[in-house]
Each structure stands twice: as structure tokens, then as C-alpha cells.
Amino acid sequence: MHSLFKTKIGCVAKDELRYWSRSKLAISVLIIGIILTLSSVIVTAFKMHELNNQRQTMQNTAEQTFMEQPDRHPHRMVHYGHYAFRTPSPLSVLDPGVDAYTGNSIFLEGHRQNSATFAEQKHSTGLTKLGSLSPAFIVQVIAPLLLILIGYSSMSRESESQTLSFLFAQGTSIFTLLIGKGLALFFVVCLIVFPLTISALFAVFQGESPIIAASFLLAYILYLSVWVLFILFFSTVFTKKNESFTALTFAWILFCIVMPRVASTTASVSVPSAGKLETDFAVIAELRKLGDGHNANDPAFAKLKTSLLQKYNVDSVKELPINFRGVVASASEAKLSSVLNQFAEQRMQQELQQTQIARLFGWLSPKVAIRSLSMLSAGTSIETHHRFMRETEDLRFRFVQSLNKAHIEKLSYIDDINRNKGKEGNQKARINATNWQMIQGFNFTIDDATTRLSRSTIAFMQLLFWIVILSMLIRIMGRRAI
Structure with missing residues (x-):
């Protein structure tokens, strides 16, 4: 580093840093940027650590509460339900991603698929719609503005003060100036990213892949480097400081505020999805065709009844060695889950298509690119x-069918149909509480490093595309400035 500052490029960078050190605005902005990033990292880290402990505790409590239930009718336990919680990923301390909007826990019960609950943004005010003050939001939105406030006059200051000719006469080329001033801005980028680096190291100690942590940091360095190039480009194009500041502010509003909203709106219009009420009515209409799983005499199960009577060579369901009501409940749950999964997959495919369309706007806005890359890398x-929804649905189905199996094998049909005939009938229609031990610990893990890296490839290409395009434009404008 010391030898670098002895070169012409290093001298330019050193001179730029010296200029900023004498500017109250630059120093104030730099301090604010570092404090904002550092404080958001610390606050979010404590928050996610607390959430991790809470969710793990609640998961254990939910399992213990379920298994400690007394002797009951197995179908009562189907409706008693069970909870599944998703613990945050190590890098979610830097970018909570969609978790703040989608929820982190699901109530599992028979005959229905519940959506995730306890989403942070659902309990927030309208002021948080732009984004929460997470480290990712600070670096994606606030940091570029801070860089603009520090470096907007990097080249235009030289033009306005008419020092460019003097510098050229001393043998300093325009590209030496650009690279030196860019190097000074990159030094500011490193200061802003430093708190993220510390937090990423802690994430590695908590089990995150070092490759993912490194790619996460690289993504933010590339993103802020794009804004360094923006600053150099506009301060080269415009010869007055106020003009370059106005152009950079407009670029920040366009790329950081407007384009992400345009991306999400375009995605929702391009892939329209039915509203919740419309979807609920469609689901109900399909489920009505399946028959009532609580009514063993429903005509929808006549064929099932006939096949069982033939299989066991008996004349009535009372003579079956298994509980026909439990068989109906199990068959009904399987058909019902198939229909629910069909609608759920349709909804998830629509959401994924919308997300993929929105991500294409990364070619038009570096903010969209880094937002996608950040969430994909962090596993949020x-x-x-x-995948969390699919795994919890698989858990729900196995959980319900395990209870239905106990209903079939461990409760007689006669006791089942007589369960509402007095206290004695009610007691006979219960099975031993040891049957509730089928619940096992639910532990959701994020995707492996290879999967996340492969998903992030296009977003990385988008950031590199911006760097190449801006570098070419700066080179063209640099030649014109000579």
C-alpha cells in the first residue's frame, strides 16, 4: 500500500483523501455511513440471535406440548395440530430477505394448508414499506447516496477550478486522474463494507460456508464499485459540481428507488395471480368433489368400502379387522392434500415467475441485481x-397420516361410532398417549453453497455488466476530456 501511494495514481488518490479529510461534509457523511452500517449490523445480529433462540425454544415447546397430551381420540389430535418453526440462516443477520414478509412459522393441522405466520412486516407501519434498516438495505440504498455526497465533485471540481490543464502539463493523464480518484472512492467502499466483513466472519463461525460469505462480500464490493464508476462518469461528463451532483442524485433515485418498484410492478402485471378470496373459493369447489372425510357413509367412499369388504371377505364394515372410519379419514386426507398441493404449487410457480421477471431488471438497475444476489447468497x-413450505407440508401430511394410521389400527370401529354415547363410550374411543410420540424434531436447513452460487450467477453477471459498460463510457468520456 505504501509503494502504491508513491506512484502517480497513488499520489492522486492520496490527494483526494486529503481533500476529503479537510471537508466537514465528507467526514460527516463518512462517519454517518460507517455508524449506520455498523449499528445496523449489531442490532440485526442481536435481533436474529434472539429470534433463533426463540424459534428453537418454541419448536421444542410445541413438540413437548403435543407429546404430553393425554389419551385422546386420534382425530382430535389431528385438529389439535402442531407448529413448525424456521430458524434464520447465519447470513440473515445481514439480509433478512423475504423472511420479513413471508413469515417463519406454520401451524400444521389436518384438512388444510396454513400459510406462514409471524411476518415482521405484517406488524409494521407504512413507513417500513421502502425497506427495513437492515445492513443490506443500508448498503444497497443509503451507501450509494453517501458515496455520491463524498465524491460527486471528483472530476468536475478539477474542471470547474481549471486545474486540469495544469495537471496535464505536469504529465498526469486523464486516466491516471480517474483511476486515482476511483481508488480513493474504493477506499471509502472498503470502510463501508468492513462491518459486513466482520459480521460475515461471525456467520462462518456459526456454520455458514466460507465460499458463500466471500461471494456475499464480493457482491457488495462490486455493487458499490458500480456506484464509484457512476460517480467518476458523471463528474467527468459535467464540468460543474452542481450539475454532476444533480445527475448523480437523479441516477440514485432512478436506480435505487424507481426501478425496483417498476420491476415488482411489471412482474405482478406480467404474471397475474388470483387473489386469496378467489383462490379459496376455487379450493373449496374442488374439495367438495372429494366427499366429506368425517362421514364414512359419504357416497364418495362407496367404492373404497366395497373394495375393503371384498378384500377381507366380510359383509359389513363392522366385521372389518380395521377401523373403516380411519381408512376414510386417511384416504380423504390423501386426496385433499393432493388438491391443496396442486394449488400451492401453482401459487409458488407464479411467485417464482414473478421473482424471475423482477430479477431481469438487474440489467437495468444495479440495485435490483444486488438485491437478488444478496438474498440468494444469504439463503433468504x-x-x-x-422449500420451507414444501418441507413443512410433507411434515404435516406425515404427521396427520400417522394419526390416521393409529385411528385405523388401534381404535375399533364399534368404539369409534359409539364415542358420543356417554362418558364410558367417550373413554373407549381414546387411544394411549404413547401414540403421540411420532412427532420428531423439525430442523430446516438452507440450501447448500453450490445451489446458492448457481442461482446467483446471473446476478453476478449483471453487476459485471454494469462495471464493463460504465468503464467503457468513462474511457470514452476520458478521451474527449483530453
Whole structure:
């Protein structure tokens, strides 16, 4: 580093840093940026650590409460239900991603698929719609503005003060100036990213992949480097400081505020999805065709009844060696789950298509690119949420069918149909509480490093695309400035 500052490029960078050190605005902005990033990292880290402990405790409590239930009718336990919680990923301390909007726990019960609950943004005010003050939001939205406030006059200051000719006369080329001033801005980028680096190291100690942590940091360095190039480009194009500041502010509003909203709106219009009420009516209409699983005499199960009577060579369901009501409940749950899964997959495919369309806007906005890349790397993207929904649905189905199996094998049909005939009938229609031990610990893990890296490839290409395009534009404008 010391030898670098002895070169012409290093001298330019050193001179730029010296200029900023004498500017109250630059120093104030830099301090604010570092404090904002550091404080958001610390606050979010404590928050996610607390959430991790809470969810793990609640998961254990939910399992213990379920298994400690007394002797009951097995179908009562189907409706008693069970909870599944998703613990945050190590890098979610830097980017909570969609978790703040989708929820982190699901109530599992028979005959229905519940959506995730306890989403942080659902309990927030309208002021948080732009984004929460997470480290990712600070670096994605606030940091570029801070860089603009520090470096907007990097080249235009030289033009306005008419020092460019003097510098050229001393043998300093325009590209030496650009690279030196860019190097000074990159030094500021490193200061802003430093708190993220410390937090990423802690994430590695908590089990995160070192490759993922490194790619996460690289993504933010590339993103802020794009804004360094924006600053150099506009301060080269415009010869007055106020003009370059106005152009950079407009670019920040366009790329950080407007384009992400345009992306999400375009995605929702391009892939329209039915509203909750419309979907609920469609689901109900399909489920009515399946028959009532609580009514063993429903005509929808006549064929099932006939096949069982033939299989066991008996004349009535009372003579079956198994509980026909439990068989109906199990068959009904299987058909019902198939229909629910069909609608759920349709909804998730629509959400994924919308997300993929929105991500294409990364070619038009570096903010969209880094937002996608950040969530994909941190394991807080929509793909991870969808896998959580699928795994919890698989847990729900196995949980319900295990109880239905106990209903079939461990409760007689006669006792079952007489369960409402007095206290004695009610007691006979219960099975031993040891049957509730089928619940096992639910432990959701994020996708492996290879999967997340492969999903992030396009977003990385988008950031590199911006760097290449801006570098070419700066080179062209640099030649014109000579």
C-alpha cells in the first residue's frame, strides 16, 4: 500500500483523501455511513440471535406440548395440530430477505394448508414499506447516496477550478486522474463494507460456508464499485459540481428507488395471480368433489368400502379387522392434500415467475441485481421459502397420516361410532398417549453453497455488466476530456 501511494495514481488518490479529510461534509457523511452500517449490523445480529433462540425454544415447546397430551381420540389430535418453526440462516443477520414478509412459522393441522405466520412486516407501519434498516438495505440504498455526497465533485471540481490543464502539463493523464480518484472512492467502499466483513466472519463461525460469505462480500464490493464508476462518469461528463451532483442524485433515485418498484410492478402485471378470496373459493369447489372425510357413509367412499369388504371377505364394515372410519379419514386426507398441493404449487410457480421477471431488471438497475444476489447468497430468497413450505407440508401430511394410521389400527370401529354415547363410550374411543410420540424434531436447513452460487450467477453477471459498460463510457468520456 505504501509503494502504491508513491506512484502517480497513488499520489492522486492520496490527494483526494486529503481533500476529503479537510471537508466537514465528507467526514460527516463518512462517519454517518460507517455508524449506520455498523449499528445496523449489531442490532440485526442481536435481533436474529434472539429470534433463533426463540424459534428453537418454541419448536421444542410445541413438540413437548403435543407429546404430553393425554389419551385422546386420534382425530382430535389431528385438529389439535402442531407448529413448525424456521430458524434464520447465519447470513440473515445481514439480509433478512423475504423472511420479513413471508413469515417463519406454520401451524400444521389436518384438512388444510396454513400459510406462514409471524411476518415482521405484517406488524409494521407504512413507513417500513421502502425497506427495513437492515445492513443490506443500508448498503444497497443509503451507501450509494453517501458515496455520491463524498465524491460527486471528483472530476468536475478539477474542471470547474481549471486545474486540469495544469495537471496535464505536469504529465498526469486523464486516466491516471480517474483511476486515482476511483481508488480513493474504493477506499471509502472498503470502510463501508468492513462491518459486513466482520459480521460475515461471525456467520462462518456459526456454520455458514466460507465460499458463500466471500461471494456475499464480493457482491457488495462490486455493487458499490458500480456506484464509484457512476460517480467518476458523471463528474467527468459535467464540468460543474452542481450539475454532476444533480445527475448523480437523479441516477440514485432512478436506480435505487424507481426501478425496483417498476420491476415488482411489471412482474405482478406480467404474471397475474388470483387473489386469496378467489383462490379459496376455487379450493373449496374442488374439495367438495372429494366427499366429506368425517362421514364414512359419504357416497364418495362407496367404492373404497366395497373394495375393503371384498378384500377381507366380510359383509359389513363392522366385521372389518380395521377401523373403516380411519381408512376414510386417511384416504380423504390423501386426496385433499393432493388438491391443496396442486394449488400451492401453482401459487409458488407464479411467485417464482414473478421473482424471475423482477430479477431481469438487474440489467437495468444495479440495485435490483444486488438485491437478488444478496438474498440468494444469504439463503433468504423466495426459493428457500418455497422449500420451507414444501418441507413443512410433507411434515404435516406425515404427521396427520400417522394419526390416521393409529385411528385405523388401534381404535375399533364399534368404539369409534359409539364415542358420543356417554362418558364410558367417550373413554373407549381414546387411544394411549404413547401414540403421540411420532412427532420428531423439525430442523430446516438452507440450501447448500453450490445451489446458492448457481442461482446467483446471473446476478453476478449483471453487476459485471454494469462495471464493463460504465468503464467503457468513462474511457470514452476520458478521451474527449483530453
